[in-house]
Amino acid sequence: RAKGAGRARHVLFDDSLQRQATDVLALEHELRAALANEEFEPYFQPLVRLGDTRAIGYEALIRWRHPERGILTPDKFLSVAEECGLIEAIDWQMYRAACAAAIPLVKDGGFITLNISPLHFQHDDFDERLLKVTTETGFDPKNLRIEVTEGTLLGDPEAVARILDRLRVACVEAALDDFGTGYSSLGYVHRFPLKMIKIDRSFVDSLGGDRSQRSSAVVGAILALAHSLGIEVVAEGIETEMQRQALVAMGCVYGQGFLFGRPQEPAHYGG
Ligand code: C2E
Ligand code: MG
Ligand code: MG
Ligand code: MG
Numbered sequence: 001r002a003k004g005a006g007r008a009r010h011v012l013f014d015d016s017l018q019r020q021a022t023d024v025l026a027l028e029h030e031l032r033a034a035l036a037n038e039e040f041e042p043y044f045q046p047l048v049r050l051g052d053t054r055a056i057g058y059e060a061l062i063r064w065r066h067p068e069r070g071i072l073t074p075d076k077f078l079s080v081a082e083e084c085g086l087i088e089a090i091d092w093q094m095y096r097a098a099c100a101a102a103i104p105l106v107k108d109g110g111f112i113t114l115n116i117s118p119l120h121f122q123h124d125d126f127d128e129r130l131l132k133v134t135t136e137t138g139f140d141p142k143n144l145r146i147e148v149t150e151g152t153l154l155g156d157p158e159a160v161a162r163i164l165d166r167l168r169v170a171c172v173e174a175a176l177d178d179f180g181t182g183y184s185s186l187g188y189v190h191r192f193p194l195k196m197i198k199i200d201r202s203f204v205d206s207l208g209g210d211r212s213q214r215s216s217a218v219v220g221a222i223l224a225l226a227h228s229l230g231i232e233v234v235a236e237g238i239e240t241e242m243q244r245q246a247l248v249a250m251g252c253v254y255g256q257g258f259l260f261g262r263p264q265e266p267a268h269y270g271g
Contacts, residue, residue: 028084031077039065040090042098043263044105044112044271047234050248050255057111057145059256060098061263062090087117095130099139101266106143113145113175118152121159127166142171145195150182153192161192168193175234180218186225196254197226201237204257207246216250223251 034040043063046055064072081087095114102112120126134141146167153160153176164174173195180200189197199222206215219235226233235247238257247255261269 024080024083027077027080028086031081031084031086031090034064034066035086035089035093037067038093038097039067040093040097041065042094042101042266044102044266044269045256045263046261046269047113047254047256048260050235050244050252053244053260055110055261055269056254057113058102058105058269059113059115059147059263060094060102061115062094063263082117082119088119091117091120092129092133096133096137099133099137099144101271102143103137103139103271105266105269105271106140109143111143111145111173113147115147115177116152118149118155121148121152121155121163124159124163127163127170127172130167130172131170144171145173145175147175147177147198149177150179153188154183157191164193178236179222186221189225189231190229194231196232196234197222198234198236198256199252201257204235204237204243204247207243208240216246219247219252220250227251 041063042060044058044060047057047059048055062074062078064077066072078087081090098112098114105112116126123129130144130146131141133139134144148160148164167174174193175196175198176189176192176194177198178200179197180203199219203215203219206212207219209215223233232254233252234254234256235243235252236256238244238247238255238259240259243257244255244259265271
C-alpha cells in the first residue's frame, strides 16, 4: 500500500494487499477526479492467426494515465472501481475512447474487442447504449466485438442472452473471456450466441510444463466442443514459440499473448 505524505496522498494498491477503509475512500476520490479529467484510455493488444501470426483484431485494455504515477494497469484500480460503483462510468469513458482511437486499426477489416463488466447486463438497454457509442464515434459496429466472462452468463442467463442476441443482430459479436476459470460447463455455452471462446492463460501457461498433459486435455476438449459448434477459439497468454507450436498442433487457430505483441498505445499498431 502506498502512503504518500503531505497534501497529495495517493493510495494505490494491488488486490492482494490488505486495504483500509480510508484507503478505499482516497482511491475512490482519485477515481472520480480521473473520470472528470478523462484519464482512462485504451491500450491495444493483437489477436493473431497462430499459423502466420498476423493480426485479426485487437483487444482494448483499459489504462489509467495517472498525472503523477504514469500508466496504471487495471489490477491497481478495477476492483475498487467496482466496489464503489464507478466501474460503469469508467467503462463508458473507456469504450468511447477505444472506438474513437480504433478506427484506423480496423480500416482493412478486423475488429476490436471491449471487456464488458458484468454489471452492465443489469441494464436491458446496454446494447442500445453501446451502439450509441459506435454511432457517436463513427465506429462501424461490424468491427466491434465484446468480451464477457462466465460469471456474466451465469448471472441472469436469459436477460444476458437477449442482450447478446440483439447485439448480434446489430453485427456486434460476443466472445467468452477467460474460459475454463469459472463454473460454467462446456455444455452450457451453446445456449449463448458466442462467436469466440478465449481459453484462459492458465491453461496455456502450463503447456509444455509438468501439468502439460492435463492442460492439453482441457484445451483439446474446449477446441473439440467449440469447433463442433462453429465457435472460434483464441488461446490467451501465449509467451513462447513452444506454446504456439503446441497449440497449432492441437488445431487451435487463433491466439494472443506477449509473443505476438504487448498491450500498446494505439499509435504502436497504426492507430
Ligand atoms: P483479460 O480481458 O483477460 O485481458 C488479458 C490480460 O492479460 C491483460 O491484462 C493483458 O495485458 C494480459 N496479457 C496478455 N497477454 C499476456 C501474456 O502473454 N502473458 C501475461 N502474463 N499476460 C498477458 P490487463 O491489461 O492488465 O487487464 C486485466 C484485466 O482487466 C482484463 O483481463 C479484463 O478482465 C480487465 N479489463 C481490461 N480492460 C477493461 C475494461 O475496459 N473494462 C473492464 N470492465 N475490464 C477491463
Ligand atoms: Mg479480455
Ligand atoms: Mg482474458
Ligand atoms: Mg484473463
